[in-house]
Amino acid sequence: MKVSLIISSENTTLEKDLKMVLSDLRTFYMKYVPGHGESERERRKAFEELSKMKHDIEDADVIIYARSYGVFSKRGWNEFKKFFSVPVVISTESIINTLKRKGSQNVFLVTPYNQFRHDYEVKWLRDFGFKVIGSIAMGRTGGPAIASTPYQLVQDSVSIGHRNQEVDSIYVACTILSTIPILDKLKGEKPVITAASAILEELENVRQRRS
Known part of the structure; x- marks a missing residue:
């Protein structure tokens, strides 16, 4: 294709x-x-x-x-x-559709963003009817900083979501954040949807x- x-x-x-x-x-x-x-x-x-x-x-x-x-x-x-x-x-x-297909309601949000942009992502999810139960902002501003985010930082952030008993799915935001090479390592108790995987x-x- x-x-x-x-x-x-x-x-x-x-x-x-x-x-x-x-x-x-x-x-x-x-x-x-x-x-x-x-x-x-x-x-x-x-x-x-x-x-x-x-x-x-x-x-x-x-x-x-x-x-x-x-x-x-x-x-x-x-x-x-x-x-x-x-x-x-x-x-x-794609993100919204994938979250809905997974039956997501209570979402744990991981973003690479600074707090201002992170809060916008929280509002965006809520506007589509999802509850953001917990979230982590990695505090990175701009494309170069997001692109250079260490894989381990993403994995550690997602692991916190897996341990949250109220959460039914984990969403990792931003197409600049590299996640395709580590999708298998992000797996755990909850479904994990990244911008790229969606x-x-x-x-x-x-x-x-x-x-």
């Missing part, structure tokens, strides 16, 4: 990680800009940037939009899907629908 990957210029990890499991992957970078991409102006700018690459991006069986920018809401998901002429796997939608699960669903 031919896949086009759209990521932020800050994301130096996901392409490498996905190439461990995908044989035909082309990557397209979008300029990093601060903000969440939820305003009309931000969204318009994003589509203007994507328009310049649209023809090449659509030369694929499926597109992965591996950013949260502009797609924190269902409205954003729908607008990005309408923009492209081939199926689109959206990271944020994308792969949604991608497999697309593949099965095409076959």
Whole structure:
């Protein structure tokens, strides 16, 4: 399956990680800009940037939009899907869908973020009906700091979630955070969903629908 990957210029990890499991992957970078991409102006700018690459991006069986920018809401998901002429796997939608498929209600959240961005992730999950029972913010700001997060720090944070008796699943945020190489090491008593693993699960669903 031919896949086009759209990521932020800050994301130096996901392409490498996905190439461990995908044989035909082309990557397209979008300029990093601060903000969440939820305003009309931000969204318009994003589509203007994507328009310049649209023809090449659509030369694929499926597109992965591996950013949260502009797609924190269902409205954003729908607008990005309408923009492209081939199926689109959206990271944020994949996360929500995967959590729901696992029957998640009480979530333990792990993020690499500073406290301000971490709190936004807590609110985002709650807005979709999940209870955030506990959480860990690793306190890293910016793409380079997140990309260089030690695997052991991620594993230690997830292990705390596994020991929380109130939790029914663990969610590890951010597509810049490298998790694909350690997915087996994150396993434990609770299901663990990472931003990257949710994308792969949604991608497999697309593949099965095409076959």
